[in-house]
Amino acid sequence: MKQTLITLVEDKPGVLNRISSLFRRRNFNIESLVVGHSETSGVSRMTIVANEPEASKRGNIYFNLLKLVNVIAVKDVSKLPCISREFILIKINIGPDQLNEVNAIVKQHGARIVDMGTETLIVEATDEESTINKLISVLQPYEITEIVRTGEIAMRRGKTHKVSSEKINAKVGDISWKPEHISSYQN
């Protein structure tokens, strides 16, 4: 089962290294990992997608992540209502005669052309992973020269609580970031 973990970490050198090293040495497989700034300075936010069929193994990933000293909070949003998006840039080589055709396809899939060179154009799209994959497949007949994609980025729907800097400093007491209970990973 796909497991999406929103992870808040201290913004310190080497933290990404610690997390990726954990996944490597425990032999957990990550599908994607996205790291960027969060709403609080000094805190980075990661979306980690793993794929382990067994609940106990997913619990293991969760608790091993939580155990790292630089990890402030982890929320397993796999079963929570949340949006999960991906951002992609695709560069295509095309002749001038194909431009309209491509433009139509791109528009139809909710994407947009953001840069146009003499022989190339860059398409940008933001959507759910499955839609992004579909977009790639419809553009496949043209010459795709480069793809950059972020991996999945997740956010819970509805009102959640802000993790304020004071809270970071005084542990994350907020209920919405409270650690999961072990029993939630029991089969």
Place this chain on the structure above:
Amino acid sequence: MNKRKLSGAEIIWECIIREGVDVVFGYPGGTILPTYDALNKYKDKVHHVLTRHEQGATHMADGYARASGKVGVAMATSGPGATNMITGMATAMMDSSPIVCITGQVSSSVIGSDAFQEIDITGAAIPVTKHSYLVMDIDELAPTIREAFYVARTGRPGPVLIDIPKDIQNDSIDYIYPEDELILPGYHPPEDISEDYISKFATMVNQAEKPVILAGHGVLLSNACIEVMELAEKSSIPITTTLLGIGGVPDSHPLVLGMMGMHGESWANHAIQDADLLIACGMRFDDRVTGNLKTYSPNSKKIHIEIDPSEINKNVKVDLAIHADLGTVLRHVNPHIIKLDRKKWLDIISGWHHDSKRRDILNIKSDKLLGAQVIRKIWEGTKGDALIISDVGQHQMLEAQYYKHDDPRTLLTSGGLGTMGFSLPAAIGASFHEKDREIWVIVGDGSIQMTIMELGTAMQENANINIAIINNGYLGMVRQWQQMFYDSRYAETPISSPNYVKLAEAYGMNGYRVDSLENVIPTMEKVRKNSGPSLIEFKVEEHEIVYPMVPAGADLHEMIQRPWDEVNNNGQKQEKEKVK
């Protein structure tokens, strides 16, 4: 607060002293020089032990930590000094031992340039430490050291590394010790005890017919020895221990079955396989304990009490998981436990006893001295009252089987990592805590030669340790595997030894050699009169095998027992025999 202008080097010592440290094990070198220079000012408060190798320093800090329950401190220079500490840190990591390792680093301006004796030890230590720090700002130095000690000793204890560049040690600031509450946003204490779990726990115990307690290292780390015994005695539950759990419960107690697992007592393993409830207390279901996971205790419900939630459901799926401090949980649970005598269950277990006890190696009359006999004699000679530090191999398993430990923290050994060469340095470290206790190092001829240079440290510190080398001329445990699983093709297992008596003399200590059973106790008596380190070499039977044995990956009840032939013919014939 009194402000003082102090150098980084001085701050290191100030902070260490504030943590209650009075002994540091280390080895100086280029990038840690400023700190060693500052040591001169703190000589009256901290005793520094110069080791012969940085690995020794980490094992000494580890031994000190295990014996005392306090944090041990090791110090080394950058580069090779730091990398030599990796084995020691990994040993402490696997066995949850709180140590803080301080290493020098090249100046912060040249980090990353492959400078002389530069190595990224902060990164290299990630997999082998609980946490590692690189201090790049002198303002961060004191808070980091404080944090490091806190992380090392709280929760599930473990090693922490602090890497300090030379310029930070030389720099100086107005030093104020941070007195405010220590807050680590990413460090999560265990959850509160919930009533729900307490009642579930109690019901499971009260309803079980064939329960077994599995006592691990956590019993000692949580100081829950009394609580575990209370639970066992109230409900008459037999207890079996892991290797590191030995000493947590008194071995002479009728409910204590002894060690479980690969070389555990057969009746203990049978009890686990036959049980309908396992109560795992502060242990992690290591593969050496479970055997084949698919057939492990198939009919039992399992309760797992563990401070580290990432250990729960890792190897064995459990029915009730409690992420909390063991002692606290049991203090809540014990009042709800009903008094039971469980006569039927205990009788079944003693049935298994009978058969196995007759196969005991001590029943064999052997011409040669046996390792098991030596260890049993050491137990008799010390009245079970000594602090034993065993190394890794056959002698380690024999020690676990034939030396009965009744008190907590009387056996120190490298369990998880199985680090050969651990015992001698760990004993030196432990001797700084257990100043009045008799200390015995039980070590094989292979293991002692891995860290034999620490004999020099033992002499230098006049450490009150007795070293018993069980010399069988082989890397015994590996030889045993070769004999059993590789048709006795002994590849590179015979190992030569120096003349240990002369070696002891060369180091200036008393050395003895014993090759007969009658001489064991008299020589021990001689050694006990000596102050400072002494060494006895026991020349023992070369082909002794540790039974029972569960082959790696086999079912826990499929142990190989000592063949009857061998018992009847006094060790003449050795043959495999499986007992179901």
Place this chain on the structure above:
Amino acid sequence: MKQTLIVFVQDEPGVLSRISSHIRKRNFNIESLVAGRTEKKGITRMTVVLNEPDKTKQQFVVNSLKQLIDVYDVIDATEIDSFIREYALVKVAVNEDGKDEVIKIIEQVHCNVIDGNEDAMILELTGYEKEVESAIKALEKYEVLEIVRSGEMAMVAGNFVAHKPELTKSELNWSTSRILESF
């Protein structure tokens, strides 16, 4: 000044750990790192943004990354004409009345409203880093509950051969080319 690198690596377990460990070991600070699959099977593409003003050091990090066995090629996109975008999800707490106003504010940047239940809206921003930043700033007059940002993602503009990565690396000419490069 920031340095933006496009790194092509072999897609295998632990490669992220190798790259991040290598950069940390060399004492560079990672500002952001984005890793994702590409059009070629078995190749992961990373955009790594480092905070390193020194030109020589910038060159050094590129060369030392190329030295890693898992790395196919590294393109320093800092000074070539490239297209660098960032993506962010922002959750703001607004009630029914405030929604129109929020939409008005964010019309300037490319922005989608992707979730808008009673009291919180999730907005999706894409643009150059500065655009994303200013949009977030503009939203700060509302209560911003959560922000997730992807980090910067770079793609070299145009179709110049010189900016094409070397993605076929036969064992032999891999080592020889490395040796030649070092002269």
